[in-house]
Amino acid sequence: MTLYRIVLADLNPRNLRTVLTALGIVIGVASLVSLLAIGYGMRAAVRENLEGLVNMGFILMPSGGTSSGGLGLGSVSPMGVIPEGEIEGIDEIYGVSLVTPVLTQVGFTRQTGDSALLVIGTPLSGLEKGLPGLIEGSYWTGDREAVLGATAAKMLSAKPGDRIEILKRPYDKEGLSVRVVGILSSTGTFLQDQAIYLPLETVQEFYGQEGVVNLVFVRVDDPEAAEAVREVLVKRYPDLMIVETDQVMQNVGSILGILDAVLLGIGSISMLIAGLSITNSVMMSVNEKVREIGILKALGYTRGEILRIFIVEGLAYSAVGGPIGVAAGVLAAKFVSSALSVRGYALPLEFGPQSVVAGLAISLAVSLIASIPPARRAASMRVVEALSHE
Amino acid sequence: MVRLVDVYKAYRIGSRYLVVLRGVSLEVERGESVAILGKSGSGKTTLLNIIAGLDRPSYGHVYVDGVDLVYLSEDELARFRRSRVSFIFQSYNLISELTALENVMLAQKARFGRTDREEALRTLRLVGLEGHANHRPHELSGGQQQRVAIAMALAKSPKLIIADEPTGALDSKTREQVLGLLLDVKDRLGTTLLVVTHDVDVARRMERIVRIRDGEIVEAGGGSRGRGGASRALPLLSRRAGRAELASAVAHATRTFSALALATSRQPGSGACGSPR
Numbered sequence: 001m002t003l004y005r006i007v008l009a010d011l012n013p014r015n016l017r018t019v020l021t022a023l024g025i026v027i028g029v030a031s032l033v034s035l036l037a038i039g040y041g042m043r044a045a046v047r048e049n050l051e052g053l054v055n056m057g058f059i060l061m062p063s064g065g066t067s068s069g070g071l072g073l074g075s076v077s078p079m080g081v082i083p084e085g086e087i088e089g090i091d092e093i094y095g096v097s098l099v100t101p102v103l104t105q106v107g108f109t110r111q112t113g114d115s116a117l118l119v120i121g122t123p124l125s126g127l128e129k130g131l132p133g134l135i136e137g138s139y140w141t142g143d144r145e146a147v148l149g150a151t152a153a154k155m156l157s158a159k160p161g162d163r164i165e166i167l168k169r170p171y172d173k174e175g176l177s178v179r180v181v182g183i184l185s186s187t188g189t190f191l192q193d194q195a196i197y198l199p200l201e202t203v204q205e206f207y208g209q210e211g212v213v214n215l216v217f218v219r220v221d222d223p224e225a226a227e228a229v230r231e232v233l234v235k236r237y238p239d240l241m242i243v244e245t246d247q248v249m250q251n252v253g254s255i256l257g258i259l260d261a262v263l264l265g266i267g268s269i270s271m272l273i274a275g276l277s278i279t280n281s282v283m284m285s286v287n288e289k290v291r292e293i294g295i296l297k298a299l300g301y302t303r304g305e306i307l308r309i310f311i312v313e314g315l316a317y318s319a320v321g322g323p324i325g326v327a328a329g330v331l332a333a334k335f336v337s338s339a340l341s342v343r344g345y346a347l348p349l350e351f352g353p354q355s356v357v358a359g360l361a362i363s364l365a366v367s368l369i370a371s372i373p374p375a376r377r378a379a380s381m382r383v384v385e386a387l388s389h390e
Numbered sequence: 391m392v393r394l395v396d397v398y399k400a401y402r403i404g405s406r407y408l409v410v411l412r413g414v415s416l417e418v419e420r421g422e423s424v425a426i427l428g429k430s431g432s433g434k435t436t437l438l439n440i441i442a443g444l445d446r447p448s449y450g451h452v453y454v455d456g457v458d459l460v461y462l463s464e465d466e467l468a469r470f471r472r473s474r475v476s477f478i479f480q481s482y483n484l485i486s487e488l489t490a491l492e493n494v495m496l497a498q499k500a501r502f503g504r505t506d507r508e509e510a511l512r513t514l515r516l517v518g519l520e521g522h523a524n525h526r527p528h529e530l531s532g533g534q535q536q537r538v539a540i541a542m543a544l545a546k547s548p549k550l551i552i553a554d555e556p557t558g559a560l561d562s563k564t565r566e567q568v569l570g571l572l573l574d575v576k577d578r579l580g581t582t583l584l585v586v587t588h589d590v591d592v593a594r595r596m597e598r599i600v601r602i603r604d605g606e607i608v609e610a611g612g613g614s615r616g617r618g619g620a621s622r623a624l625p626l627l628s629r630r631a632g633r634a635e636l637a638s639a640v641a642h643a644t645r646t647f648s649a650l651a652l653a654t655s656r657q658p659g660s661g662a663c664g665s666p667r
Contacts, residue, residue: 003496005492006487006488292485292486295483296500298442298444298471298477298483299497299500299546300468300469300470300546301468301500303464303465383444387444387479387483
């Protein structure tokens with residue numbers, strides 16, 4: 001440890017260079033962690049949400065909603081609509097076990113302020129058969145009654161019997177007052193748990209979209225019947241997009257893959273800059289400690305030992321900056337999520353261990369690589385020249 | 391213990407060469423104390439650097455305990471320095487970030503791969519600095535810093551201590567203390583001591599004086615003894631290399647440029663390069 005104090009002694013909060021270099025790592029890691037969290041969160045939430053809602057079967061959606069639907073954000077963003085009259089009779093197709101026309105919108109409440117909630121208008125059958133059961137209360141019997149997802153209930157601190165007011169925009173003066181009658185058990189899916197479920201007609205009326213839906217989930221329990229059902233649907237609804245669950249997953253997967261790559265690219269640039277900052281700092285340290293390097297060499301320290309000293313200095317930056325960067329990344333992602341929810345976009349976040357481990361591991365790897373060039377320079381100095389350095 | 395055979399050292403400066411050592415040959419016995427006396431620029435520090443394995447000769451051989459340093463790799467030279475030699479500098483060369491104790495432990499770590507705090511404290515006690523163990527170099531006087539440097543040297547239990555102007559920056563009283571300490575260590579531990587100095591009084595405290603001028607040893611024995619023991623007549627090993635010897639040097643030079651420099655720059659009484667003699 002005595003050996004490493006030669007370089008570590010200068011790494012204190014009073015040294016501006018140390019602070020700025022550590023800050024570079026903090027920003028790099030924070031960017032990486034927040035972007036990974038957003039990417040992972042979007043991927044996980046979209047996939048789980050679609051899988052939970054769709055089970056095996058098809059989704060019918062307006063052709064105009066391709067892009068947003070493909071992203072899996074169709075359920076929370078404006079898109080085309082399907083007149084209810086067009087979808088009558090689907091439940092009579094052989095093999096179809098459940099048809100759930102859904103109108104999804106973004107809503108707000110006075111309790112949750114800027115944080116958006118998903119408002120899902122669905123027939124009672126969709127709620128009963130498509131989601132896990134209730135943990136409290138009952139399903140609705142009237143049109144001004146709501147069932148809350150598990151997370152939504154916690155956010156609103158609501159229990160059966162309470163009244164809540166749903167707003168179209170944050171801080172609207174008037175909204176839709178409904179009575180909570182039941183609370184769903186958790187599905188483990190962000191969007192489903194953070195949703196307010198209402199009778200389909202109530203949502204259509206409140207959002208001025210009477211007689212239309214924006215998604216139709218068609219469940220097929222028998223896998224062998226799926227192809228026949230698809231053929232009937234394609235023939236009957238040539239103007240609608242009909243996507244199989246698998247196809248949705250593939251589309252979502254490929255689009256999210258591109259998104260991941262973009263996010264990772266941005267994060268990598270941040271880390272590259274952080275790495276260059278470490279290289280610069282360690283190089284300056286080497287230049288300042290030429291004489292000390294000479295002393296160590298005169299004492300008999302080998303090139304490998306001197307190399308390690310300066311690599312440890314580089315790693316010290318990430319040992320300090322890495323954890324702070326992870327914490328800052330979590331906060332930054334939450335800030336972005338909060339800012340987006342004000343504009344009506346619910347952005348789910350997921351801070352899995354992989355985000356934290358990846359952030360720390362990458363910062364250590366970048367520090368290691370970044371400190372090698374200056375460390376090699378230190379190790380290869382000629383001892384006599386180093387000792388005569390003023 | 392130490393044997394130099396026909397050692398040359400030249401530095402390239404732009405397109406010219408500066409010849410610092412010219413065919414130096416020298417033998418130092420184990421346990422001997424030798425002063426290398428010469429004016430500034432005479433090549434004495436370069437000579438010491440080469441013996442300590444801090445620098446390499448342009449031509450010639452340097453044997454320490456029978457090992458020719460010329461053939462050692464950089465890491466082998468580092469291991470040689472850590473196990474055989476301790477170097478004491480005029481400018482102390484302590485690590486400013488570390489305390490006196492930690493500087494000594496740094497030397498321990500280099501030599502033994504581990505540190506022993508109690509042993510380091512004992513070493514500091516030997517040099518009379520046990521009360522300053524936790525002081526950093528800037529909190530110590532010049533003499534105290536040099537004593538820390540001596541403690542660092544002792545911490546490595548070396549067979550050879552090389553001191554480059556160890557008293558050059560000290561007042562006369564402190565100079566006596568440091569010299570006494572070095573000679574005491576030499577007598578007690580049987581360490582070989584090589585001291586570079588331009589101070590005749592310091593040189594006279596050693597068993598033998600080697601005088602160096604313009605990169606050549608002009609006197610390799612004699613001198614007065616300051617500390618008992620029989621004086622020993624030593625052969626004058628240094629000599630001016632003739633043209634035939636230079637031709638031989640060129641043929642065998644491991645570093646061609648320096649050998650060529652010698653052939654073209656030899657001028658009596660001058661280290662500067664220029665027209666051939």
